[in-house]
Amino acid sequence: MSQSAAAHQERTTPREAPAPKTGAQIVWEALVREGVDVVFGYPGGAIMPTYDALPGYPVRHVLVRHEQGAAHMADGYARASGRVGVCIATSGPGATNLVTGIATAMLDSSPMVCITGQVSSTALGTDAFQEVDITGITLPITKHSYLVTRAEEVGPTLREAFALARSGRPGPVLVDITKDAQQGRAVFDGEAPPLRLPRRPPLRAAHGDLARAAALIDAAERPLILAGQGVVKAEASELLRAFVEKTGIPVASTLLGLGGFPASHPLSLGMMGMHGEAWVNTSLQESDLLIALGMRFDDRVTGKLQTFAVHAKKIHAEIDPSEINKNVKVDVALPGNLKTTLEQLLPAVQPRARAQWVERISALRSEASGRDVQSIPDNGRLLAPHVLHDLWKLTEGKALVVTDVGQHQMWEAQYYKHERPRSLLTSGGLGTMGFALPAAMGARFARPRDEIWVIAGDGGFQMTNCELTTCAQEGLKINIAIINNGYLGMVRQWQEFFYNRRYVATPLRSPDFVLLAQAHGLTGLRVTRRDEIPAAVERARADPGTVVIDFRVEQEEAVYPMVPANADLRDMIRRPALEVDP
Amino acid sequence: MSAVSADAARPGRRTAQTLIAYVQDRPGALNRVVSLFRRRGFNIDSLTVGRTERAGISRLTLVVQADDETAHRLESNLYKLVDILHVEDVSETAAVTRELAFVKVATPAERRSELLQLCATFRARVVDMAPSSIIVEITGAPEKLDGLIEVLRPFGILEMVRTGAVAMVRGPQPGSLPEVLDPEVLEVAT
Numbered sequence: 001m002s003q004s005a006a007a008h009q010e011r012t013t014p015r016e017a018p019a020p021k022t023g024a025q026i027v028w029e030a031l032v033r034e035g036v037d038v039v040f041g042y043p044g045g046a047i048m049p050t051y052d053a054l055p056g057y058p059v060r061h062v063l064v065r066h067e068q069g070a071a072h073m074a075d076g077y078a079r080a081s082g083r084v085g086v087c088i089a090t091s092g093p094g095a096t097n098l099v100t101g102i103a104t105a106m107l108d109s110s111p112m113v114c115i116t117g118q119v120s121s122t123a124l125g126t127d128a129f130q131e132v133d134i135t136g137i138t139l140p141i142t143k144h145s146y147l148v149t150r151a152e153e154v155g156p157t158l159r160e161a162f163a164l165a166r167s168g169r170p171g172p173v174l175v176d177i178t179k180d181a182q183q184g185r186a187v188f189d190g191e192a193p194p195l196r197l198p199r200r201p202p203l204r205a206a207h208g209d210l211a212r213a214a215a216l217i218d219a220a221e222r223p224l225i226l227a228g229q230g231v232v233k234a235e236a237s238e239l240l241r242a243f244v245e246k247t248g249i250p251v252a253s254t255l256l257g258l259g260g261f262p263a264s265h266p267l268s269l270g271m272m273g274m275h276g277e278a279w280v281n282t283s284l285q286e287s288d289l290l291i292a293l294g295m296r297f298d299d300r301v302t303g304k305l306q307t308f309a310v311h312a313k314k315i316h317a318e319i320d321p322s323e324i325n326k327n328v329k330v331d332v333a334l335p336g337n338l339k340t341t342l343e344q345l346l347p348a349v350q351p352r353a354r355a356q357w358v359e360r361i362s363a364l365r366s367e368a369s370g371r372d373v374q375s376i377p378d379n380g381r382l383l384a385p386h387v388l389h390d391l392w393k394l395t396e397g398k399a400l401v402v403t404d405v406g407q408h409q410m411w412e413a414q415y416y417k418h419e420r421p422r423s424l425l426t427s428g429g430l431g432t433m434g435f436a437l438p439a440a441m442g443a444r445f446a447r448p449r450d451e452i453w454v455i456a457g458d459g460g461f462q463m464t465n466c467e468l469t470t471c472a473q474e475g476l477k478i479n480i481a482i483i484n485n486g487y488l489g490m491v492r493q494w495q496e497f498f499y500n501r502r503y504v505a506t507p508l509r510s511p512d513f514v515l516l517a518q519a520h521g522l523t524g525l526r527v528t529r530r531d532e533i534p535a536a537v538e539r540a541r542a543d544p545g546t547v548v549i550d551f552r553v554e555q556e557e558a559v560y561p562m563v564p565a566n567a568d569l570r571d572m573i574r575r576p577a578l579e580v581d582p
Numbered sequence: 583m584s585a586v587s588a589d590a591a592r593p594g595r596r597t598a599q600t601l602i603a604y605v606q607d608r609p610g611a612l613n614r615v616v617s618l619f620r621r622r623g624f625n626i627d628s629l630t631v632g633r634t635e636r637a638g639i640s641r642l643t644l645v646v647q648a649d650d651e652t653a654h655r656l657e658s659n660l661y662k663l664v665d666i667l668h669v670e671d672v673s674e675t676a677a678v679t680r681e682l683a684f685v686k687v688a689t690p691a692e693r694r695s696e697l698l699q700l701c702a703t704f705r706a707r708v709v710d711m712a713p714s715s716i717i718v719e720i721t722g723a724p725e726k727l728d729g730l731i732e733v734l735r736p737f738g739i740l741e742m743v744r745t746g747a748v749a750m751v752r753g754p755q756p757g758s759l760p761e762v763l764d765p766e767v768l769e770v771a772t
Contacts, residue, residue, distance in 0.1 A: 008736045135610065136610075136613070139610075139613070139614060139617055140617060140621050143662070144663075144666070147609070147610075197664065198664070198666070198667045198668075200661055201661070320658075320662075321653050321658040321661075322658035322659045322661075322662060324655075324658075325654070325655065326655060329651070379643065418630075504686040
């Protein structure tokens with residue numbers, strides 16, 4: 001060998017060239033590099049090479065009973081931790097079963113990477129067995145969907161997928177990997193490959209706009225802060241508190257914003273919107289300035305747009321610029337990370353007390369307390385709001401609560417007072433029934449020591465109760481409160497108010513939930529009276545395993561107040577004052 | 583051009599807005615752009631796509647009916663697509679905008695010379711001549727094409743195809759496509 005040939009070889013052949021790995025091994029290598037220690041999934045033909053490569057990697061796999069559960073678990077893990085949740089499924093039906101969970105995560109900006117197997121690249125487009133165009137199907141419900149057809153693309157694509165899922169406004173990303181890409185080999189040296197994501201225009205509030213926002217805030221007599229989930233995602237709770245205490249401005253929360261500002265704070269008003277507190281909706285309509293922080297003026301928040309806070313100027317701080325001026329036209333737009341925006345805004349505003357405005361809201365609040373269901377004495381019948389209120393008291397407001405969708409979800413939002421970020425996980429945007437149980441199981445992995453309560457209706461619980469079996473298999477500890485009224489309660493309520501009490505397809509028969517728990521070797525309890533609540537809750541808390549409590553509540557109870565869809569926020573259906581059962 | 587700008591300045595007024603978008607030439611990229619329009623209900627007048635001076639990068643010219651705020655939201659939405667590298671709204675910029683159309687027109691022998699005169703006035707070219715029809719090719723600003731098509735209509739338009747507009751900003755500066763694949767700048771991506 002000539003000298004130059006030797007030198008050439010020296011340059012081109014690293015001394016310890018890493019042995020090529022299969023695409024399947026690279027999947028796990030990449031997940032471990034991203035810090036993933038648990039994935040939720042279900043195997044099948046097109047993903048089998050990846051499953052076969054799992055043993056030996058420090059990643060726990062949770063075998064779900066239906067892929068929708070895997071997606072909700074990854075989502076729940078992400079919401080509880082702020083990290084990226086991971087789910088995995090095979091091609092075809094495995095992939096399509098993830099879809100509801102992916103859309104749920106998309107609507108609530110939850111960071112998630114979904115890995116699906118796909119038929120071999122040579123069979124793509126032939127309608128092969130279990131082939132479905134999942135990158136196409138998930139196109140509008142992901143931040144991006146990748147199709148990977150070569151082993152060497154697995155590593156860089158997963159790196160990109162994780163970065164994308166957690167960046168900016170977080171959300172789900174799907175990576176579809178063909179079977180031959182899992183079986184093929186490529187070099188993976190463990191180093192993070194460079195990201196190939198394109199540059200974006202800088203997202204910072206303009207200096208002039210910050211000054212205009214500060215001037216509006218200083219001048220406002222009846223301002224309100226509307227705190228959304230962005231406060232939680234940006235970890236801006238402390239800053240928000242400092243901002244509130246400097247400016248004396250009361251805080252209303254969206255459903256997903258609950259916990260972003262402590263409920264016990266004197267300037268915390270509670271939830272706004274369709275089932276928001278009456279004093280919140282009324283003060284929204286009376287306010288002269290709305291400061292919207294990390295929220296998107298969802299129709300469940302605004303009611304009829306033409307009548308929404310017409311006297312108020314609006315400031316909108318939001319990380320996703322496509323949300324600005326989408327539903328509500330604003331006077332000052334502050335795009336960018338909420339923490340950065342608040343850091344800049346805080347020194348720019350004047351300290352102020354707003355005693356008159358706060359007094360006005362207090363008056364509205366005391367008027368409402370006369371209608372509060374908590375004022376109804378215990379008459380021996382079990383009211384769902386009492387269950388939620390008592391659960392809050394018994395857990396000292398410290399539990400991580402995961403709710404399903406429906407009446408119980410709204411009662412939880414009204415009566416369980418959240419003090420800390422990430423203490424309530426709920427499907428707000430998509431309103432996905434069946435979310436609670438699997439999401440709570442995912443959250444369990446993120447928060448191994450926290451007390452976790454699922455609050456679900458009898459309808460929603462049955463949508464994903466197959467995951468109770470997963471819960472038992474994995475030995476997870478969750479407390480499950482089923483608010484069982486024998487109806488699809490929220491739909492029944494709409495039928496009561498808007499469809500002449502024709503209860504079409506809403507009466508619901510359930511299995512015996514106590515026996516269902518026992519069939520899994522778990523504890524099942526039944527509560528039919530308010531005075532039985534404390535003992536049942538304490539028994540559940542003391543039990544080392546998952547406990548199911550079947551709360552047999554009043555069947556035809558409604559959530560008040562209620563702003564009918566697309567109505568003025570002032571047009572609330574209120575609970576009649578001083579309603580006392582005979 | 584000035585009339586368009588005056589209209590656009592009026593808030594809430596819908597006008598034709600022209601955006602240029604650079605997109606990575608990857609499978610599904612165009613699909614994502616089109617899907618965005620469908621999903622968000624943006625009203626497309628025309629969409630063209632073609633290669634650029636850079637390998638692997640395509641350029642879209644989008645003409646939409648929108649007010650200024652909607653156009654701005656469209657731009658923000660486009661930036662949420664990973665394949666999109668850069669978006670530029672040239673509605674208010676001095677830009678050359680051109681479109682091409684073929685129009686097949688019924689041509690009775692006795693009106694042929696009249697028709698050819700019309701085409702000459704519009705600087706349109708006749709690219710095919712059959713005994714009872716001709717195909718006219720015209721390139722120009724979309725409004726110019728509208729004008730020709732209006733005068734051809736009474737002759738009987740048998741078939742027509744328009745390409746949609748392409749646009750380029752006037753002046754010596756190169757296109758605004760930045761160093762797009764800049765590693766580790768993700769924190770600003772949405």
